[in-house]
Amino acid sequence: MKEAFLKACRGIRTDYTPVWFMRQAGRYMPEYQKLRQKYDFLTMCKTPEIAAEVTLQPVKVLGVDAAILFSDILIPLEAMGLKIEFIDDKGPQVLPNIRTVADLEILGELNLEKIGFVFDAIRILINELNVPLIGFAASPFTLATYVIEGGSTKEFVNTKRFMFLEPEGFHKLMSLFTKATQKYLNEQIRAGVHAVQIFDTWAGILSPFDYESFVKPYVKRLIESLKTVPVIYFSSNTAGLINHLKELNADVLSIDWRIDIKDATDLLKNKPLQGNLDPLTLLGSDEELFKRVEKVLIGARGAKSHIFNLGHGVNINTSVDKLKKLVDFVHEFKFMED
Amino acid sequence: MKEAFLKACRGIRTDYTPVWFMRQAGRYMPEYQKLRQKYDFLTMCKTPEIAAEVTLQPVKVLGVDAAILFSDILIPLEAMGLKIEFIDDKGPQVLPNIRTVADLEILGELNLEKIGFVFDAIRILINELNVPLIGFAASPFTLATYVIEGGSTKEFVNTKRFMFLEPEGFHKLMSLFTKATQKYLNEQIRAGVHAVQIFDTWAGILSPFDYESFVKPYVKRLIESLKTVPVIYFSSNTAGLINHLKELNADVLSIDWRIDIKDATDLLKNKPLQGNLDPLTLLGSDEELFKRVEKVLIGARGAKSHIFNLGHGVNINTSVDKLKKLVDFVHEFKFMED
Numbered sequence: 313m314k315e316a317f318l319k320a321c322r323g324i325r326t327d328y329t330p331v332w333f334m335r336q337a338g339r340y341m342p343e344y345q346k347l348r349q350k351y352d353f354l355t356m357c358k359t360p361e362i363a364a365e366v367t368l369q370p371v372k373v374l375g376v377d378a379a380i381l382f383s384d385i386l387i388p389l390e391a392m393g394l395k396i397e398f399i400d401d402k403g404p405q406v407l408p409n410i411r412t413v414a415d416l417e418i419l420g421e422l423n424l425e426k427i428g429f430v431f432d433a434i435r436i437l438i439n440e441l442n443v444p445l446i447g448f449a450a451s452p453f454t455l456a457t458y459v460i461e462g463g464s465t466k467e468f469v470n471t472k473r474f475m476f477l478e479p480e481g482f483h484k485l486m487s488l489f490t491k492a493t494q495k496y497l498n499e500q501i502r503a504g505v506h507a508v509q510i511f512d513t514w515a516g517i518l519s520p521f522d523y524e525s526f527v528k529p530y531v532k533r534l535i536e537s538l539k540t541v542p543v544i545y546f547s548s549n550t551a552g553l554i555n556h557l558k559e560l561n562a563d564v565l566s567i568d569w570r571i572d573i574k575d576a577t578d579l580l581k582n583k584p585l586q587g588n589l590d591p592l593t594l595l596g597s598d599e600e601l602f603k604r605v606e607k608v609l610i611g612a613r614g615a616k617s618h619i620f621n622l623g624h625g626v627n628i629n630t631s632v633d634k635l636k637k638l639v640d641f642v643h644e645f646k647f648m649e650d
Numbered sequence: 651m652k653e654a655f656l657k658a659c660r661g662i663r664t665d666y667t668p669v670w671f672m673r674q675a676g677r678y679m680p681e682y683q684k685l686r687q688k689y690d691f692l693t694m695c696k697t698p699e700i701a702a703e704v705t706l707q708p709v710k711v712l713g714v715d716a717a718i719l720f721s722d723i724l725i726p727l728e729a730m731g732l733k734i735e736f737i738d739d740k741g742p743q744v745l746p747n748i749r750t751v752a753d754l755e756i757l758g759e760l761n762l763e764k765i766g767f768v769f770d771a772i773r774i775l776i777n778e779l780n781v782p783l784i785g786f787a788a789s790p791f792t793l794a795t796y797v798i799e800g801g802s803t804k805e806f807v808n809t810k811r812f813m814f815l816e817p818e819g820f821h822k823l824m825s826l827f828t829k830a831t832q833k834y835l836n837e838q839i840r841a842g843v844h845a846v847q848i849f850d851t852w853a854g855i856l857s858p859f860d861y862e863s864f865v866k867p868y869v870k871r872l873i874e875s876l877k878t879v880p881v882i883y884f885s886s887n888t889a890g891l892i893n894h895l896k897e898l899n900a901d902v903l904s905i906d907w908r909i910d911i912k913d914a915t916d917l918l919k920n921k922p923l924q925g926n927l928d929p930l931t932l933l934g935s936d937e938e939l940f941k942r943v944e945k946v947l948i949g950a951r952g953a954k955s956h957i958f959n960l961g962h963g964v965n966i967n968t969s970v971d972k973l974k975k976l977v978d979f980v981h982e983f984k985f986m987e988d
Contacts, residue, residue, distance in 0.1 A: 466804075467930065467965070468930070469930060469933065469965065469967065472928070472930035472931070472933060472934070473930070473933045473934065473967075475934070476930070476931055476933060476934020476935060476938045476939070477933070477934050477935055477938075479938060516887075516908060517908075518908075518928075519907040519908065519910070519928050519942070520908075520909070520910040520913075521910070521942065521945055522928070549854075549887060549908065550908075551889035551890030551908075551909075552889030552890075552908040552909030552910065552913070553908075555913075569857040570854060570855075570856075570857065570858075570887065570888075570889075570890040570891075571858070571889075571890035572857070572858040572859070572890065575858075575890070575893075590810070590856075590857050590860070592805065592806070592807060592810035592811070592814070593810070593814055595807065595810065595811045595814060595815070596810070596811065596813070596814020596815050597814060597815055600814045600815075600817060601814070604857070604859065607859055627805070627807065629807065629811075
């Protein structure tokens with residue numbers, strides 16, 4: 313198995329910078345589209361053979377250094393008694409919604425048997441892959457936002473109303489999701505994933521004070537329960553939270569493009585970093601793209617170690633060829649000697 | 651005329667902290683709703699007497715220290731030959747869209763005669779107000795995003811595609827909007843506004859490198875042309891751009907809640923600051939609200955001066971009473987002696 317990704321997770325510098333992409337399996341790939349014409353998104357997630365096949369596609373086509381399980385962060389909600397739906401162009405929908413402390417009783421304990429397909433897919437994959445497999449889950453907070461809002465939103469009005477009207481109730485919800493996510497990720501680890509990534513996609517909507525009060529303690533508690541494999545903590549829009557991110561016990565911090573990775577390297581001394589190219593640079597010219605890729609690679613040179621990635625998922629309009637060129641560029645990049 | 655706001659803009663500390671709110675005139679106010687039932691949004695903007703009346707409403711009801719002209723950042727686009735529409739719940743729409751260098755010819759020079767109502771409203775207001783009047787415009791970049799995207803968007807795919815495919819064309823667009831915005835804001839100043847705020851609402855979608863390349867030089871050029879009144883530069887989601895914000899020649903920097911104002915104070919030494927309460931804290935309990943207000947006031951204590959504001963516009967669900975309580979709290983707040 314190729315080792316560069318796991319070494320970098322452990323803070324070890326390797327001959328070349330390992331690279332993978334969030335949402336590297338997905339709609340921008342013709343191979344994926346072909347399957348998607350036959351099955352809807354949830355069926356693909358829930359059929360271990362299909363989920364495994366889709367997970368493998370970008371590994372074969374792009375030559376990335378890690379695979380990430382094809383699934384969705386909302387999947388565990390079904391195992392807690394909620395209903396999830398994916399309607400094209402409308403984004404995910406969750407029902408019913410939890411918006412007050414009284415609604416908390418809607419939420420059942422995580423029943424792993426209901427989502428056995430996730431672990432079955434992992435077991436298929438670890439026999440077929442020549443790169444490490446990353447498992448994942450939403451952070452308790454990001455999961456909470458979906459359950460509270462019921463879908464996509466810009467302002468997160470319901471989430472914050474709950475938080476600021478019933479702070480104790482919100483803490484209870486965070487506790488419940490922390491427990492469920494611990495159970496879910498540990499079962500992925502038992503099934504064989506080599507690393508896990510926690511997606512705190514919406515952490516960046518909060519002030520540092522509210523992140524510290526309502527999110528950080530739960531992320532720390534969650535990560536502490538995942539001792540046996542490296543843990544990557546992904547967040548977005550969190551340049552103002554960097555002092556808090558530093559204090560998380562994550563093995564790797566994955567950052568987005570809204571902060572210069574050189575600045576992040578200076579602020580997050582001694583932390584392995586993942587990131588942080590703007591995914592939409594892949595829609596431009598090669599010249600503009602590689603100028604920015606080089607800036608990321610050189611900027612992260614001072615970090616303990618670096619896993620190249622985007623700051624967010626691959627955009628649907630991305631060309632597979634362009635992404636493959638990017639992988640090759642990162643692998644072949646030679647740093648000037650200091 | 652009450653002086654606290656303009657003094658704070660000039661970096662002078664006053665007996666109490668001045669306070670106003672972005673979108674303080676608007677749909678959360680019953681007085682506004684009453685007028686809105688009779689006229690559509692654009693008619694309200696385009697009728698000087700109505701725009702003036704709506705501008706005055708929050709000054710009377712809330713007792714804020716500054717008024718901001720009731721208008722919309724897209725208004726100047728109509729004076730450049732484009733069509734704007736406001737459809738309830740759908741957000742603003744702009745047509746036609748400029749997405750390549752070839753489309754640039756769509757854009758006419760700013761014709762001030764077409765938007766004389768803006769300056770007429772200002773002239774009415776300066777005779778009626780007992781607080782300073784703030785004029786405003788979108789930054790050239792934020793204006794560009796609306797013209798490129800045609801409306802609201804999450805990812806700004808078209809904006810970035812243009813930027814990364816035709817960087818020289820994008821620079822041309824930025825030049826055109828800089829020239830138009832200079833002309834527009836200077837005419838507001840001639841009509842009598844006491845300060846101007848530049849809204850760079852979408853600056854935070856860019857990496858520091860792209861902000862520096864495509865936005866910063868134009869903001870600097872724009873601000874240099876506005877010498878006679880204080881200039882407030884508002885941006886959102888820009889904690890990772892703070893080193894660049896520091897180098898803008900704005901009199902005041904308005905920041906959002908995604909950065910601790912204490913951290914911003916340390917990083918932006920000697921700059922007057924405006925902000926930075928999360929507007930949605932106003933939907934919670936008084937206890938949670940005032941805990942956070944106090945944190946902002948104390949956090950900004952080390953800044954050269956401080957204008958209390960939200961990090962974004964007033965949310966439509968906000969209660970007028972709550973906002974009035976907030977104004978009083980800020981005015982009456984006593985700092986502990988060091």
